[in-house]
Amino acid sequence: MTGVTEARAARPETEPGLVHQGLVYGSDEEFLAATVPFCLDGLDREDAVLAVTTDANIDLLRQALGDAAGRVEFVRAQEWYQAPGRTLGAYHRYVDRRTATGRHRRVRVIGEPVWHGRDALETAEWTRYESVINIAFADCPAWIVCPYDTRTLPEQVVADARRTHPELVAGPAAHASDHYAAPNRAWERRLTPAPADGEEARMSFGSDLSKVRVFVAEAAAARGMAPAGVQRLVFAANEVATNAVQHGGGGGQVAVWRSGRRIVCDVTDSGRAAAPSWYLGYLPPDPRQERGHGLWAVRQLCDLVEIDARPDGTTVRLHLNLT
Numbered sequence: 001m002t003g004v005t006e007a008r009a010a011r012p013e014t015e016p017g018l019v020h021q022g023l024v025y026g027s028d029e030e031f032l033a034a035t036v037p038f039c040l041d042g043l044d045r046e047d048a049v050l051a052v053t054t055d056a057n058i059d060l061l062r063q064a065l066g067d068a069a070g071r072v073e074f075v076r077a078q079e080w081y082q083a084p085g086r087t088l089g090a091y092h093r094y095v096d097r098r099t100a101t102g103r104h105r106r107v108r109v110i111g112e113p114v115w116h117g118r119d120a121l122e123t124a125e126w127t128r129y130e131s132v133i134n135i136a137f138a139d140c141p142a143w144i145v146c147p148y149d150t151r152t153l154p155e156q157v158v159a160d161a162r163r164t165h166p167e168l169v170a171g172p173a174a175h176a177s178d179h180y181a182a183p184n185r186a187w188e189r190r191l192t193p194a195p196a197d198g199e200e201a202r203m204s205f206g207s208d209l210s211k212v213r214v215f216v217a218e219a220a221a222a223r224g225m226a227p228a229g230v231q232r233l234v235f236a237a238n239e240v241a242t243n244a245v246q247h248g249g250g251g252g253q254v255a256v257w258r259s260g261r262r263i264v265c266d267v268t269d270s271g272r273a274a275a276p277s278w279y280l281g282y283l284p285p286d287p288r289q290e291r292g293h294g295l296w297a298v299r300q301l302c303d304l305v306e307i308d309a310r311p312d313g314t315t316v317r318l319h320l321n322l323t
């Protein structure tokens with residue numbers, strides 16, 4: 001056992017902050033060599049252990065853990081990794097529930113994101129999700145290992161795993177990632193093109209946000225969105241428009257259109273306030289902070305959210321899937 005691994009084993013007793021590691025593996029044996037000791041050591045230390053991974057890997061883990069598997073919570077990755085904001089919220093709730101009573105001082109998570117079937121926008125946002133974990137959970141008593149299967153994943157996804165995880169795991173040992181990029185301005189990017197299928201609806205708005213709500217509801221419904229989705233989009237757009245009125249010059253523009261399997265809604269303010277961080281809304285809101293409460297809710301409601309801050313105003317782009 002290396003010195004790095006020994007330090008990690010002692011850490012749950014002394015330093016309950018975040019450990020975020022990537023597990024790049026190319027065989028079932030490599031997957032188990034890292035995840036089985038991780039689970040067993042956590043159970044020995046009375047940590048809560050959650051495994052969110054593929055059906056095949058759940059079966060492998062259950063068999064390898066034997067009776068100990070009954071003390072591990074298993075969740076199918078397809079059910080857990082549906083939208084970046086909601087997944088972060090689910091992890092925060094899991095950590096809070098498991099540590100609130102004092103029975104578990106720390107949680108351990110095997111979290112294998114779903115990459116298959118994602119388009120370019122989804123892949124980019126899920127990659128930034130992996131990056132934002134490093135600040136969203138910085139003070140949380142969580143040890144997260146994220147597996148990446150080189151047999152099935154694109155090379156770029158695997159390369160990005162080395163950029164989003166401060167440490168990489170090989171078997172029971174861990175080492176610092178030479179390619180790690182902290183979640184700072186390097187992760188900012190412009191809006192991804194979202195070509196319109198049909199006509200785009202657009203309007204300007206001021207302080208009367210009831211007009212925004214009616215406009216978004218009618219435009220989304222006319223483009224095929226079901227009532228439940230319309231309600232989510234209206235609430236999200238209203239929150240962003242409220243920010244525009246209060247912090248972005250008193251008004252702005254809202255646009256709604258259909259792009260493939262999504263309804264897209266842009267809310268652009270007209271102000272020159274300080275540019276928001278690209279990860280605004282990913283961090284659980286602190287009651288003492290001035291901004292960020294509304295965007296946390298927005299990220300829970302929407303499937304994807306993009307923020308593009310420019311000198312002449314900020315655009316928040318909301319994406320909701322039609323199905």
